[in-house]
Amino acid sequence: MRHLLGERIRHLRKLRGITQKDLAKGICTQAQVSNLERGTGNENPSSQVLYLLSERLQVDMSYLYGQYKTNYKNSTNQLEVKSVIDNLKSRRDYLSLKYVIDNELSAEKNKYISPFQKQYLYWHQAICAYHYSNDFNYAEKLINSALIMEVDQENEETHIQKIEIKVSYGLILYYEKVYDLATKLFLECIDEQKKFTSSQSKNKILPKILFNLSKCYTAQENYDKALSYCLEAIDICVENDSLYLLGDVIYQAGYNYYMLGQLEEALSHMNDALIIFNIQKNDNLVKFVKIKINELTAI
Template sequence: MELEVGRKIRDLRKYYGMTQEELAEGICTQASISKIEKNDETYISAQILYLISQRLGVSIEYFFNDNEVLNISYVNEVCEQFSELIANKDYEEAYEMVKLEKNNPMFSTKRHLKKFLLWREALCINYLYGKKSEAIEMINEALLLSETTEKNYSLEDLNIMTSKAILLGELENWEESLNLYINILEHIKKIPFQKDRLTLINIYYNASRSAIKVNDYDQALLFCNKGILVCKQEKTFFLLGHLNYQKAECLINLNKQDKKMPLQFYKKALALFEGAEQEKYIDIVKEKINQLSPITK
């Protein structure tokens, strides 16, 4: 088992172009990293392995086979509850949990858990009280607690950055939001052990939206196409209607003479919105189709 762990640590370190000294900084000695990677270290403490995993931007489970992963602890369960509440937009209950766990030493004394709480608290105060600027400051504080280096980000770091990009959009700082999405997408393709492809679809959707807001329709179209491709690969309808709608918006702005191509994607978006019974968007798309249809007859 130690041999497999050492190999994975070495391979991931080299993947990020990280030296043994950079990986070891603040965790252990460079000599210890060398021994771990060569399987000369007879015992690796759970604490050191955890810190190494954080530095490399992966969960500790990355180093083990599924049947060797420890049972989910109280902390894991709480984090999963937070994620579920946020996903369901139940910010009131999530905020109550944040306030409770902030006093829990298991969260307040560990950087990665403190980072997680700051991120969740930022989302809660934004959507409950509209404190967007304060929420962004809180997210920046959370990112400062990251254990990764300048050469890599963890998937959680990128999710936190995505939350910041969304907030910047809500403040209509579209240029800054777009630049952040581009940075996120440059790094997300480097993330190993990534299972959550819906996160990638969400990023492409929001990135295309920011690009549209700054009239960069070529960039927006590229994001739409990539998002639609991931939807097809994953066989999911998640945000597919929105991506097709935004693709139509890009096409009509890139070539105002060609009405047939955007009409095709408006109709795809309409079918998806109708299938999902998303009444809010159905009327908007129907109006777009009505505007174009007479021209194409």
């Protein structure tokens, strides 16, 4: 038990990139941490010391005592930070997003966040690097760093986050007009997503992949294939009563119908998208779709 305890403390400490001194600060001595990690010493650590160490390592104390799976604690602060980041990303407020991420990745805070959370932050730092700083090379470097990062516990949640990171990478490649690589990446994401059965995987991740894959095929003027992926995404959204991306995908379908010369279907889908954007009070997209509809009706 003492050997297992020491192994797990050492492994978690190294994952976090903190020293024995950092881990011990305010809890015990560095020598005690060293003895714990080596499984040496005659003195058994008190439950209070182990509790405080587990808090700093952000795992349940039961994991240190031999529970098989790591159970990283999602502190209230981390959940709030994730909510803020997701909100800023959806609003495309990349300046504020950059400020939040830089603050969370500051040297002091960086010691005490889980590898899974650190991967999440690197991913969004890459998004900022591309959309705010217009630095493709740095964004690509950050994404690759996030993808190879060891997150300790492999489960559906960690695999889905990795898929989402790949989707973001594919989207950046799409913006860079590297359509063949983006298409290949999105197809790989579809195959990886099929391994999971959670509602998040099917209702949110799959429509996003299909939507972006459709955009790649549209850019390559393969409108039939682009439309087929749009219609598949629409079916998933409707089947699950989800408005997430539904307006975007319906508009995308309308555009592909237009490029295939099917004007009536194009207008029908664009009007449906307009209704959804109005419900969502997305004024920018409402204005954009109205302009497109007026252009088509003037033909």
